[in-house]
Amino acid sequence: MAAAIPWQIGNVVGPKNALLLAPEHCARLLKAAKRSLIVVGANATKPSVGLPDLPERVLSLARVMKAQVAVSPSIQSQFSRSGGTQVFGLGLEDLTNRLKDRQWKGFDGKGAYDYVLLIGGLYYFQSQMLATLKHFAPQIRTVSLDRFYQPNGSFSFPSMDVDKWTEGLDTMIRELGGKE
Amino acid sequence: MDGVPARISIKELQTSLASLKGLEVVLGKVVYDDWDEKIGPTPYPSVTTLRLWDHRLLERYEPFYSPLCDMCCLCTYGKCDLTAGKKGACGIDIRTQQGKIVLLACLMGAAAHATHSRHILDYLIKKRGRDHPINLGEEVILEAPIIRTVAGVRPKTLGDLEEVVDYVTSQIAQLLSATATGQESNYLDYESKALHAGMLDNVALEVSDIAQISGLDFPKGDPNAALVDIGMAAVDKSKPVILCVGHNVAPGAETIDFLEKEGLYGQVEVAGICCTAHDLARYRSGTKIVGPLSKQLMFVKSGVADVMIVDQECVRADIVQEAEKVGTRVITTIDQICAGLPDMTAAPVESVIDQLTSGKEPGVLVRDPVKVAQIAVKTAISIAPARRTQTILKDEEVLAAAKKCTFCRECRRACPNDLEIDGAVNEVRNGSTQKLQLLYDLCMNCGRCVSACARHIPIIDLLELANRERVKSERFKVRAGRGPILDTEIRNVGRPIVMGEIPGVIAFVGCSNYPNGGKELAEMADEFAKRRYIVVASGCSAMDMARYHDENGQSLYEKYPGDFDAGCIANVGSCVANAHIIGAAIKIANIFAKRPLRANFEEIADYILNRVGAVAIAWGAQHQKAASIGTGVNRLGVPVILGPHGAKYRRAYLGRSDMDERWSAYDVRTGRPVYVGPAPEHLVYVAETKEEAMVIAARLVMRPSDTSKGRLIKLSNYIDLHRKIFGKIPDDFHLFVRTEMDLPLGMKDELLMIMKEKGWKPKEIPELGSTIVDRLVPKKVQ
Numbered sequence: 001m002a003a004a005i006p007w008q009i010g011n012v013v014g015p016k017n018a019l020l021l022a023p024e025h026c027a028r029l030l031k032a033a034k035r036s037l038i039v040v041g042a043n044a045t046k047p048s049v050g051l052p053d054l055p056e057r058v059l060s061l062a063r064v065m066k067a068q069v070a071v072s073p074s075i076q077s078q079f080s081r082s083g084g085t086q087v088f089g090l091g092l093e094d095l096t097n098r099l100k101d102r103q104w105k106g107f108d109g110k111g112a113y114d115y116v117l118l119i120g121g122l123y124y125f126q127s128q129m130l131a132t133l134k135h136f137a138p139q140i141r142t143v144s145l146d147r148f149y150q151p152n153g154s155f156s157f158p159s160m161d162v163d164k165w166t167e168g169l170d171t172m173i174r175e176l177g178g179k180e
Numbered sequence: 181m182d183g184v185p186a187r188i189s190i191k192e193l194q195t196s197l198a199s200l201k202g203l204e205v206v207l208g209k210v211v212y213d214d215w216d217e218k219i220g221p222t223p224y225p226s227v228t229t230l231r232l233w234d235h236r237l238l239e240r241y242e243p244f245y246s247p248l249c250d251m252c253c254l255c256t257y258g259k260c261d262l263t264a265g266k267k268g269a270c271g272i273d274i275r276t277q278q279g280k281i282v283l284l285a286c287l288m289g290a291a292a293h294a295t296h297s298r299h300i301l302d303y304l305i306k307k308r309g310r311d312h313p314i315n316l317g318e319e320v321i322l323e324a325p326i327i328r329t330v331a332g333v334r335p336k337t338l339g340d341l342e343e344v345v346d347y348v349t350s351q352i353a354q355l356l357s358a359t360a361t362g363q364e365s366n367y368l369d370y371e372s373k374a375l376h377a378g379m380l381d382n383v384a385l386e387v388s389d390i391a392q393i394s395g396l397d398f399p400k401g402d403p404n405a406a407l408v409d410i411g412m413a414a415v416d417k418s419k420p421v422i423l424c425v426g427h428n429v430a431p432g433a434e435t436i437d438f439l440e441k442e443g444l445y446g447q448v449e450v451a452g453i454c455c456t457a458h459d460l461a462r463y464r465s466g467t468k469i470v471g472p473l474s475k476q477l478m479f480v481k482s483g484v485a486d487v488m489i490v491d492q493e494c495v496r497a498d499i500v501q502e503a504e505k506v507g508t509r510v511i512t513t514i515d516q517i518c519a520g521l522p523d524m525t526a527a528p529v530e531s532v533i534d535q536l537t538s539g540k541e542p543g544v545l546v547r548d549p550v551k552v553a554q555i556a557v558k559t560a561i562s563i564a565p566a567r568r569t570q571t572i573l574k575d576e577e578v579l580a581a582a583k584k585c586t587f588c589r590e591c592r593r594a595c596p597n598d599l600e601i602d603g604a605v606n607e608v609r610n611g612s613t614q615k616l617q618l619l620y621d622l623c624m625n626c627g628r629c630v631s632a633c634a635r636h637i638p639i640i641d642l643l644e645l646a647n648r649e650r651v652k653s654e655r656f657k658v659r660a661g662r663g664p665i666l667d668t669e670i671r672n673v674g675r676p677i678v679m680g681e682i683p684g685v686i687a688f689v690g691c692s693n694y695p696n697g698g699k700e701l702a703e704m705a706d707e708f709a710k711r712r713y714i715v716v717a718s719g720c721s722a723m724d725m726a727r728y729h730d731e732n733g734q735s736l737y738e739k740y741p742g743d744f745d746a747g748c749i750a751n752v753g754s755c756v757a758n759a760h761i762i763g764a765a766i767k768i769a770n771i772f773a774k775r776p777l778r779a780n781f782e783e784i785a786d787y788i789l790n791r792v793g794a795v796a797i798a799w800g801a802q803h804q805k806a807a808s809i810g811t812g813v814n815r816l817g818v819p820v821i822l823g824p825h826g827a828k829y830r831r832a833y834l835g836r837s838d839m840d841e842r843w844s845a846y847d848v849r850t851g852r853p854v855y856v857g858p859a860p861e862h863l864v865y866v867a868e869t870k871e872e873a874m875v876i877a878a879r880l881v882m883r884p885s886d887t888s889k890g891r892l893i894k895l896s897n898y899i900d901l902h903r904k905i906f907g908k909i910p911d912d913f914h915l916f917v918r919t920e921m922d923l924p925l926g927m928k929d930e931l932l933m934i935m936k937e938k939g940w941k942p943k944e945i946p947e948l949g950s951t952i953v954d955r956l957v958p959k960k961v962q
Binding site: 007008009010012013014015016041042048072073074076077088089091092093094096097098104121122123124125128129131132134135136138 | 244245246247248249250251261262263264265274275590593594596598600632695824825827828830832834836838862865866867868869871872875876905906907908911
């Protein structure tokens with residue numbers, strides 16, 4: 001694993017950068033997660049992201065990881081058919097503020113999250129939220145699942161095109177035990 | 181107190197030599213004070229005077245930091261890595277360093293406004309005299325609410341404002357010294373200092389605006405101030421064009437005066453970009469407003485301006501070079517922006533004109549507004565005819581350059597909004613500009629893509645070319661800045677605001693660094709005005725709100741009245757006119773609630789925090805001035821919502837609606853602790869989308885002291901807006917229900933069922949309101 005250039009080239013943050021993680025290798029890492037949260041930003045359902053069924057993929061991932069999902073309120077309605085997955089709507093800054101609090105026991109009050117996976121956020125906004133977690137919640141491992149390298153995460157996918165990203169997400173879900 | 185004059189008051193003294201009454205001595209200066217309001221506890225507060233108040237706020241609204249950089253590079257020990265708990269060589273950690281950076285940002289903003297106030301005051305005193313009265317019209321008796329509340333003085337003349345500016349500048353120096361290595365070491369105290377800097381900023385805003393309203397006879401709270409042309413096509417290019425860029429109206433106003441004196445007004449176009457444009461339109465409604473800061477680069481590159489007068493603040497660092505490229509002559513006018521140009525202030529006017537018209541000097545520095553006016557007008561008239569026949573860059577050249585695109589994507593990766601510039605430019609190879617047309621509304625014209633392009637493709641020119649037909653018809657109406665809110669308006673709306681019958685005051689403020697273009701701003705303002713909130717606007721936001729027509733071809737300013745009232749949209753003016761929005765909250769406390777405001781900051785802020793449902797939305801906040809204005813507003817108890825780029829300010833003030841213990845206040849009648857949460861939930865919140873911002877705004881207008889009727893109206897709007905935008909009832913509505921009386925009648929049964937599932941229990945409503953300041957609880961109940 002090696003460092004990479006941030007998608008927004010000026011977003012150089014410091015000496016500690018996210019470790020590059022190809023989607024096909026991500027499953028191995030995520031198998032170690034005990035209690036994970038997938039955080040979905042408001043961009044997730046925008047056509048420009050290039051993945052119209054991203055909510056379904058997120059829910060598939062949540063199912064195979066037994067993860068909870070937190071979504072930006074703007075797109076919560078698109079997660080209405082969540083099956084058995086618990087989906088919570090909360091502004092991402094408010095959520096990040098709670099995540100950095102070691103006393104916070106999660107949405108269901110059953111304990112803190114050890115892995116937080118982020119997808120579908122505005123690049124620069126997500127970078128800032130990851131910075132908060134990097135500095136003030138080092139106990140949480142953060143993984144950026146977007147197709148643009150995010151240096152402030154603990155781990156991040158490299159920057160890649162939509163096809164490779166889609167294929168990678170599907171591979172990851174399959175290896176974690178799903179049918180995609 | 182540090183830096184604060186000691187005061188000796190003598191109410192009445194009879195001696196064999198003299199008989200004295202109402203005498204006050206301040207450090208050797210004699211002040212005759214005929215203001216019958218008793219001086220409050222904190223006149224001219226020092227850096228630490230209001231520290232306790234700040235810490236009370238910060239206990240509830242804890243600073244939330246999002247570092248933009250993990251390093252500290254502020255001294256030669258560095259670079260120091262402060263990642264995740266590491267300390268720098270000086271001992272600083274990331275939290276404290278972020279507090280320091282926030283303070284520095286607020287100081288930059290406050291210093292910009294303080295020097296602005298000094299410049300405009302010096303100019304007006306020279307022009308009108310020190311004794312020129314401060315006059316905001318017959319319907320504004322309480323004409324300087326911020327200065328009265330902070331400083332405890334009541335300025336009556338321009339000269340009276342000088343000591344206020346002296347105070348602001350001396351405090352800024354003290355705060356700046358605290359940022360040096362080896363000084364302040366606690367993040368909360370950095371935040372307290374940032375709040376102080378913000379308050380000083382707000383004082384400076386008020387000095388500037390009441391001085392220029394009085395000295396230049398701007399509209400005095402007129403809700404029917406003139407409708408003025410705004411847009412890229414508002415400028416008549418057949419005439420010589422003088423473009424004023426920045427925030428200080430003095431050289432532009434002198435230019436108009438000179439044109440009028442010479443009988444040339446109307447024959448030469450005077451246009452403006454950014455707040456100078458607002459203020460020139462307040463001076464003469466014939467001024468053309470090109471637009472906000474985001475239009476600066478494209479308009480200057482167009483070469484339409486013959487002469488550009490640059491004053492201060494929000495001026496692009498490369499704008500002089502860009503102007504020179506297209507033959508626009510430049511006059512810089514203020515110490516703060518010399519731009520490497522020769523200082524020709526002392527040179528004879530005719531020789532400067534000769535230097536400019538001949539092209540020997542493409543730009544000059546002239547620090548005298550009267551001379552600037554003469555030079556600008558004569559130069560523009562002289563060079564305009566020849567410049568009209570010049571072509572800046574041929575369309576064919578622009579299109580040919582686009583075909584050099586290699587699809588390397590460096591433009592997109594440089595774009596702050598990750599716009600798909602790469603695809604749009606590349607599409608030109610296939611003869612289509614459709615994608616470029618779609619980018620027009622979204623692009624903030626920062627030009628980073630142009631700098632990043634290895635093939636030197638003139639992307640901004642390309643954008644202009646692709647949208648030329650649209651640009652040609654881009655002409656709208658904005659209401660000239662009205663200035664202050666009238667005392668009579670406050671009397672009319674004070675009660676309904678405090679009782680909650682008007683759901684809230686929503687202020688659209690700040691710069692034009694939007695995530696999705698300015699249209700979102702117009703959509704938000706329209707929605708809140710329709711819902712009968714009081715909507716106010718200033719600065720770039722006030723301009724951008726005007727730049728869209730509804731289905732009837734009207735801008736928001738043509739659609740809604742300009743009063744400070746429910747269902748209206750009031751443009752107060754430029755950035756410094758934000759003072760009137762802030763002042764309105766103070767006036768509600770004073771005029772409606774009869775709270776003494778003189779040197780009584782803490783009590784007024786406590787009142788506003790607990791009772792006045794006002795929220796600011798700075799959707800495109802970019803500048804340090806926006807940080808300082810907003811932080812000052814926060815100290816006064818008013819929440820601010822930022823657009824997503826606002827996360828790069830590095831700090832929010834967030835409440836925790838899930839932690840009941842954070843929401844304790846005192847019942848002002850009984851003195852007992854009472855739960856008042858979570859209202860207002862945050863003091864600074866960064867919203868990811870326009871939709872989230874709107875819903876949060878409807879939530880943040882709630883206040884502990886809302887009556888049940890008021891809370892019902894606010895809750896109705898919150899739930900209805902949430903349902904309209906997000907398709908469901910908000911998960912957290914029950915947190916804002918204190919008793920069943922708060923529930924909207926039409927939804928009561930449905931909501932009660934949900935509340936029962938959530939285990940909701942009724943809460944006490946403090947009968948006479950709440951306070952977070954223990955000294956404000958009547959002594960008899962303590």
